Amino acid sequence: MTTLSPYDSNSPVIQAAHRAKAAAADLAPLPRAKKDEALLAIADALEARTAEIVEANAKDVAKAREAGTSDALIDRLTLTPERVRAIASDVRDVVALPDPVGEVVRGSTLPNGLDLRQVRVPLGVVGIIYEARPNVTVDAAALCLKSGNAVLLRGSASAYESNTALVRVLRDAVGGAGLPADAVQLVPGESRESVRELMRARGLVDVLIPRGGASLIQTVVNESTVPVIETGTGNCHVYIDAQADIDTAVDVLINSKAQRPSVCNAAETLLVHQDIAAEFLPRALDALADAGVTVHADERVMAYAKESRATVVEATEEDWETEYLSYDIAAAVVDSLDKAVEHIRRWSSGHTEAIVTTSQQAARRFTQLVDSTTVAVNASTRFTDGGQFGFGAEIGISTQKLHARGPMGLPELTSTKYILTGDGHIRG
Template structure:
């Protein structure tokens, strides 16, 4: 075992001990700690911004785009907003201890299934230092210890933020080691975390497709996949075209760099002539580059030819793949072939078409006459999310606090024997 592996395992062992102490704490105790964290973030905002400036300078030296630099950057106002988000999480219900089902068995035993923390949650994520706070406080609220492995690009910011969080916890009843940064900034530390089976209960990667697939393929710790959204909007032959334009444009342009942003627009051939010229004009005015098939290109000279790669690409940029399809079945076949099972939307006034779309699309979220951008824990009323799961086991869709728990059975008898 290398020195790095020993160091990571030591951190994980401390997290496991902290998780055992954290799990039985009351909501009031955990909320008090979260409020202390929020206050500390505000109080130490200047020092956090100072550390962040090191990361920003390094990013600029490395030639990162301004979009990347902006996602990385913190100022006092942004830190205050992060602290406000922590206070919002305090207001959310605590899922731990919730009885999900219960009954009296014929033999007189009382059976209850109750929510319990997962234990130690490892987070491997990119770029944004606000995720460090989000992950830490969501884990704490749900009774889990957090092992945080951010990208090297935000190393200075993450180090200072975790110092501030731990300093706040040190004055509360929540164990300090419930929040730890995985030591080191190299790849070996991340690999050691992925191999810490028995010490880490679950890993949640949050970032681009490459990061997620690396964790899925290399980890021996159970993984909940998040992100990677090649999302589709399908305009049906029975669509209200004004609504269709609004949904299509919002799904693509409301925010470009999120996993619930639409990357492909499918249009039924019978409405293409009435719909495409106007929506293509609107997209062009918003500086969106359309990658279209031959039929789409016939409506606008600015459309660039679509390649096979365009149908599989999660752009996260001002690009959109557009295809004309001859039927709902053709749209379903396209989605089935290229979707990453995140979010798909149909715009239609036909109830039968909507029912067929919902029944046949196998994604975490399916929208009817609504933008793909609504697949979000906040928009769903969960208050917050750790990420959006695109897999089927344990959790699917936006992962709020309940999805950060497991369950156990509590069986109460009166000297019962079998």
């Protein structure tokens, strides 16, 4: 009796996964020069075909506006010629990065004479499930190709035209450079069923990386049979310590919140030590008002808001756990650094937290007690980013603790294998 494989399917998603697996096998042994050639071809093609990409994106943006999508989400969706050029530049930055494949993580000659090496190898087929951020399409493809992985891209229906155009450009460039075009594929279909099939293609897809809101991430984590690297939402905090420099504190707060509020490393909660509140909050509230930010304030912050220009509303329990992705911030006064840490431990998503202080002791205690992927001292939360860290374009920011944590660059898209070399050794 013949047992059918669970992947003996006419499903377009499974067929794409089979093609990706074959492409991954071809990619794995390629030298860096060949992969870099393909990436440079991608960067050139993005710039050459910018008008085609922007035209397709305009269709998605128009549909989003008709559907009443928020300005923050439309900002994440929108591609302009300048943003396409920036994406192409990010791809060239990846070219300049070291290739992790083949790197010896550790190695030694064992007492019995065997040579043992642990080396980095590609993960294989990487599936990316993400929401309305078409730049992720290129970032993910570039990082996966550089690290020798095939990629299956499943963006949201809201960016379908944009992603279709981008993947068309990517595949043409990759194929023209002599690599298998199927190393980059858009997952067929716009229904939830196509996502479900991708999540259950264990054995064909080696790892899934979800990027988006809490609902998307939890759905993938809870329902996938394929191993998942969990990326998290960004409920990030800025804590102003009792010994903060006021000018620095205002600058860090405004940059963290308002420089680009629609991204996961934007600050969503402000915590202020009670001893500096009277001096800091009037300045901060006016600065937030000038930046167009609405403050969701606790009672103690409210007391300082009466004389400010700020738009202030009363905070509810829900505000402390909200990733606004908009010109909104929750704000509270806390009794001490330890109370700030207590608040962060309860409400943080584990992404990024910042402290502004002139006290080395306070900075040291805060960095020791706060358990997030990144803890910033006198610096904006907006720096938690693969490009800012020097990793090149990132595949995502992992808020889990296994395999990868924080901005995930090229090394995080590899696994390892052991190579054992002997001379006829046998075990007694």
